[in-house]
Amino acid sequence: MSLKLNVDRAKDYYHQMLLIRRFEEKCVELYSAEKIRGFLHLYIGEEAVATGVIRTLDEEDAIVATYREHGHALVRGIPADRVMAELYGKAEGISHGRGGSMHLFDVSKRFYGGYAIVGGGLPLAVGMALADRRLNRDRVTVCFFGDGAVAEGEFHEALNLAALWQLPVLFVCENNLYGMGTALKYAESETNIAHKAKSYNITSHQIDGMDVIAVADATEKALKHIHSGKGPVFLECLTYRFRAHSMFDAELYRDKKEVEKWREKGPLVTFRKKLEEAGLWSQIDADTIEKEVEAVIEDAVAFAENGTWEDIADLEKYVYSPEVAS
Amino acid sequence: MSLKLNVDRAKDYYHQMLLIRRFEEKCVELYSAEKIRGFLHLYIGEEAVATGVIRTLDEEDAIVATYREHGHALVRGIPADRVMAELYGKAEGISHGRGGSMHLFDVSKRFYGGYAIVGGGLPLAVGMALADRRLNRDRVTVCFFGDGAVAEGEFHEALNLAALWQLPVLFVCENNLYGMGTALKYAESETNIAHKAKSYNITSHQIDGMDVIAVADATEKALKHIHSGKGPVFLECLTYRFRAHSMFDAELYRDKKEVEKWREKGPLVTFRKKLEEAGLWSQIDADTIEKEVEAVIEDAVAFAENGTWEDIADLEKYVYSPEVAS
Amino acid sequence: MSSETTYREAMREAIRTAMQEDERVFLAGEDVGRYGGSYAVSMGLLEEFGPERIVDTPLCESGFTGAGIGAAMNGMRPIIEIMTVNFSLLALDQIMNNAATLQHMSAGQINVPIVIRMATGAGKQLAAQHSHSLEGWYAHIPGLKVLTPATVQDAHDMIGLALADPDPVLIFENALLYNAKGTLDITLKPLPIGKAKVEKEGKDITILAYGINLFKALEAAETLEKEGIDAEVIDLRSLRPLDDETIMASVKKTHRVMIVDEGWKSGSISAEIMARINEQAFYELDAPMGRVCTMEVPIPYARHLEEAALPNPAKIVAMAHKVMEDA
Amino acid sequence: MSSETTYREAMREAIRTAMQEDERVFLAGEDVGRYGGSYAVSMGLLEEFGPERIVDTPLCESGFTGAGIGAAMNGMRPIIEIMTVNFSLLALDQIMNNAATLQHMSAGQINVPIVIRMATGAGKQLAAQHSHSLEGWYAHIPGLKVLTPATVQDAHDMIGLALADPDPVLIFENALLYNAKGTLDITLKPLPIGKAKVEKEGKDITILAYGINLFKALEAAETLEKEGIDAEVIDLRSLRPLDDETIMASVKKTHRVMIVDEGWKSGSISAEIMARINEQAFYELDAPMGRVCTMEVPIPYARHLEEAALPNPAKIVAMAHKVMEDA
Numbered sequence A, B: 001m002s003l004k005l006n007v008d009r010a011k012d013y014y015h016q017m018l019l020i021r022r023f024e025e026k027c028v029e030l031y032s033a034e035k036i037r038g039f040l041h042l043y044i045g046e047e048a049v050a051t052g053v054i055r056t057l058d059e060e061d062a063i064v065a066t067y068r069e070h071g072h073a074l075v076r077g078i079p080a081d082r083v084m085a086e087l088y089g090k091a092e093g094i095s096h097g098r099g100g101s102m103h104l105f106d107v108s109k110r111f112y113g114g115y116a117i118v119g120g121g122l123p124l125a126v127g128m129a130l131a132d133r134r135l136n137r138d139r140v141t142v143c144f145f146g147d148g149a150v151a152e153g154e155f156h157e158a159l160n161l162a163a164l165w166q167l168p169v170l171f172v173c174e175n176n177l178y179g180m181g182t183a184l185k186y187a188e189s190e191t192n193i194a195h196k197a198k199s200y201n202i203t204s205h206q207i208d209g210m211d212v213i214a215v216a217d218a219t220e221k222a223l224k225h226i227h228s229g230k231g232p233v234f235l236e237c238l239t240y241r242f243r244a245h246s247m248f249d250a251e252l253y254r255d256k257k258e259v260e261k262w263r264e265k266g267p268l269v270t271f272r273k274k275l276e277e278a279g280l281w282s283q284i285d286a287d288t289i290e291k292e293v294e295a296v297i298e299d300a301v302a303f304a305e306n307g308t309w310e311d312i313a314d315l316e317k318y319v320y321s322p323e324v325a326s
Numbered sequence C, D: 001m002s003s004e005t006t007y008r009e010a011m012r013e014a015i016r017t018a019m020q021e022d023e024r025v026f027l028a029g030e031d032v033g034r035y036g037g038s039y040a041v042s043m044g045l046l047e048e049f050g051p052e053r054i055v056d057t058p059l060c061e062s063g064f065t066g067a068g069i070g071a072a073m074n075g076m077r078p079i080i081e082i083m084t085v086n087f088s089l090l091a092l093d094q095i096m097n098n099a100a101t102l103q104h105m106s107a108g109q110i111n112v113p114i115v116i117r118m119a120t121g122a123g124k125q126l127a128a129q130h131s132h133s134l135e136g137w138y139a140h141i142p143g144l145k146v147l148t149p150a151t152v153q154d155a156h157d158m159i160g161l162a163l164a165d166p167d168p169v170l171i172f173e174n175a176l177l178y179n180a181k182g183t184l185d186i187t188l189k190p191l192p193i194g195k196a197k198v199e200k201e202g203k204d205i206t207i208l209a210y211g212i213n214l215f216k217a218l219e220a221a222e223t224l225e226k227e228g229i230d231a232e233v234i235d236l237r238s239l240r241p242l243d244d245e246t247i248m249a250s251v252k253k254t255h256r257v258m259i260v261d262e263g264w265k266s267g268s269i270s271a272e273i274m275a276r277i278n279e280q281a282f283y284e285l286d287a288p289m290g291r292v293c294t295m296e297v298p299i300p301y302a303r304h305l306e307e308a309a310l311p312n313p314a315k316i317v318a319m320a321h322k323v324m325e326d327a
């Protein structure tokens, strides 16, 4: 364990990962209860990636994510109640109910969404980093995306631009082995994605995305590299989604046994094992964290339940900026 | 000289390259005389690529090219008069005056155009190869494109599909170091394009595109590879365009000296030198070829001059197929 | 020979039949195979036809659509499934600059017998990036045909019509219709591309609609009936070409017209229809034409906001009243 | 303070001024720097502002347009030059799904102050893949503004207007206009976005046009004048928003309307204008409205065919006669 892993940090990681896990388990219930609608893509199984990366960032660093971004939003510190209210479609939601699960935004936390067109966030991240460089702000933009995005032309265009212009972007590929129902081997002629990224002359690593510590370590190194002006870094995090792609997925394309095998090395299990080995597990007081997390989620649900509906008269608000309404 | 280069073959190559050269020199005149209009992209300097590749193909193999395709069309055997008539916009043109310089088509020669959206031809070539495989036709589709196309998302998508599905495509990148006025180093984080292609697990070679024999050799090997079912091949041909990008280009972005240096290793010069070394030059009777070529071009101009204008009443023809006009 | 079935199954049946009858037909797109199709249209077809004919593609809309065009140029009859119209923007260059222009650029040497299917429309709370209705917008492009099956019968028939057509045909399938039930008669001779269909005759006002809005229009017509307004409801079926003849015939009968359309209002297909009626039947009109379109906003997630943005029977009834009361 | 200059130079001057006044402004696109701009709009600016602010991009329309959007989200004021509208199809996903929707999806947390410029139009014998006029088509998209400078003054002013606007603005520049000469007064207060301009007053018929067709309309109006028809010619200037007020005021004056528009006819911006006049001023009309659009074909290369496909003064005059003679 290379990381200077103290108890506080261990508690924090565990808390974050558990929060995502429990939050989303609750989401499943609420989806069945028809409180949440639309597409709901769960991050369960992949918690170590968002946690390891985002807890290592500076608060000035920006995040661009995908439709599978509850975890990223929560870890970034967007209040669970605002996220839950958004999933309910309430006015108190972080996007006032306009975005829903796939479009969480919190600019005050430099959380820039929530994109549902696969690959569509990558060029944005490049541009955000470009702006930071031009305005002499020593910030990093982190861009999360899946293995499926790698086949899209925008992946290619964005990686080339970031490398060509040596921009402060941290690309984080959450390789959960499937793009919806299509296994990586049916999608890519080269299945080592880190290897692909290297062909743009981008510093690139494949890491164990189930190990929050490995992710945090790699992120720390990546940020150093980027801040030193050496250009973007690419991290391929090997992970797995335990649940269906979305709530409409019959999971015909993969074996239950495969899922089971991955569950055994899930981020919470792995982290616990590592902490036990380091003699830290007993000190983090998992029960307390479990209770804290449950309280947060209960509150979030109550907040969402008590939320109000955005006024229909405001439907056309935010299409254009108010200053020059036309 | 690895190729079994006999006199006949030498004559043929020389003839083809000279035909392109003289044809396009005539085009420049005709452009000034306003006989040819629109965009005119000259292939002068790059003749060895089209010649070396296309003369090595079987007549059943298909070609997909770019807007800089006069050379490819001529080498493929589209009659110079039909090409010239097209540049005049005449009804006798190979595309009945509808396509012009950028859109030459001759399906009878399996010449599938003539595309003016950079990168836009690559997915088509992949699809054509897919069709050949499905229909059990042992054919190759050759796709020509420039270094500039490499940055486009469609390049990435097409290479991945061709490699993933192991399709019979021969990708030929005509790397003339510039995409319009943008040097490769300003366009690509990795300037070795063959190297980029390898990252898709495509067999890939960088070759001297000024040496028609090297091009023909590489093509021969590539075709063998493809016919053996081992998937696509990528050839990066290092070449140079001696003229402006199009007739509107002030060439501010490159040094005259650079152009001069490349002229010294131009395809005709290089070929002559090689033939001299091999003791073949005296046998090919360059003067006769020069005269033959001039005659062909004179005839082509006469044919175009005598051509007729497509009836304006037929403007809407070919928007939809006649069988189901609607 | 008619039976009750769903829109989804009718479509699957048509694809299956086409694939059995013609070796050149194949289906390609994201998750059409192992996943079973994002809307389950192709469920089971992989097992029947194998991965060479039911082709799972990587995520690369431009790449696989372009490959479909190339395959069509070289002897195949591809059905390309773009999961939803929202992602088709990534393939627009291939669709407009290649599929739609190749025949003309090559002076008829090449034609592109491709069928491109995609789900369209809002109503599932999928928010701004997953709820476009761009079929009317695509109808702007010469060289394409644009079909919008509303009924189970058309869901079936239009696959065959599109495959038989030598030119590129786009089929827009309302995602909300896949579960819809209806009658399918596979022995019926399909109504050709470019023909609209009078779904309900009426004499007071013409309501033109397509896709899912046909049913909203029919529902509105029932309400109007009770109020003594006899609406004629027409299913446009094809947005390119539009069936001017059927439209104008109805206008000449009712002298009042409205259009229901899920596109954003400005620049919608409704506008084009109004323009044509103005051009071809101006003097037949007793009142200004009306249209019920989608509000000009990116579609929001929250149900009440989404509903407020979309056409619905109440809005159609209200617009019918407006058109009826005028003059 | 007015001077004679070209459309191209007016635009360059406006970009230069904006860059001098605001460090956040930069220009990026293919060949805007070392080449001098494909239509020479940015000629000389690289030398003045350096490669960090006049940014040559690789060929990747989606990538660099998306990067422009990202830069705009993060404090910059990018001007993205897409060489021509034909290539913008490759960037449509970024334009529609990101630039146009971000503000709404984020409930106002993000706005996207990007300016996207592109050359548009036919007339240079560039054939099917290089001759689109899609500005009217883009005007369908909520969240965008669509400007079409016709005059030298607007070529200048609209750069400033667009940069001052907090939302994404698309500027469509007719490639044939870059060499056009006209008067520029940099001290004039620009006419705002969304305002049309009556270029020639008249009482008999309203001719609405934009971009290069404004001049064709004005030429036609001269001919009509000689024939005793007093046409009012209006430069729409902005296709989204459209200036309904100015349009309807003119209709109320002349009672006859026609539109000239380089888009393909079906689904053109002309159709939308007709629809709005039908909705807002139906009873003012003395005759069916007319439109002169581009023929529904991919634009052919040969000059005579291309000319036959496009609007021209003779066609405008003929349509004006039709509209005048009717009723």
Ligand SMILES: Cc1ncc(C[n+]2csc(CCOP(=O)(O)OP(=O)(O)O)c2C)c(N)n1
Binding pocket: A068, A116, A117, A118, A119, A145, A146, A147, A148, A149, A150, A174, A176, A178, A179, A180, A245, C030, C059, C061, C083, C087, C090
């Ligand atoms: C451009 C585009 N094409 C298709 C889709 C439909 N779709 C949504 S998620 C998804 C799979 C993406 O896989 P991946 O990038 O690996 O992310 P994951 O869902 O596994 O996290 C697909 C095909 C989309 N949203 N955008």
Ligand SMILES: Cc1ncc(C[n+]2csc(CCOP(=O)(O)OP(=O)(O)O)c2C)c(N)n1
Binding pocket: B068, B116, B117, B118, B119, B145, B146, B147, B148, B149, B150, B174, B176, B178, B179, B180, B245, D030, D059, D061, D083, D087, D090
């Ligand atoms: C998608 C697209 N973007 C921009 C252009 C304008 N354009 C035409 S050719 C060209 C340069 C292409 O360079 P390269 O691929 O190297 O080919 P070359 O012209 O050098 O043969 C550009 C930018 C275009 N035709 N298509």
Ligand SMILES: [Mg+2]
Binding pocket: A146, A147, A148, A174, A175, A176, A177, A178, A179, A180
């Ligand atoms: Mg995945």
Ligand SMILES: [Mg+2]
Binding pocket: B146, B147, B148, B174, B175, B176, B177, B178, B179, B180
């Ligand atoms: Mg080049």
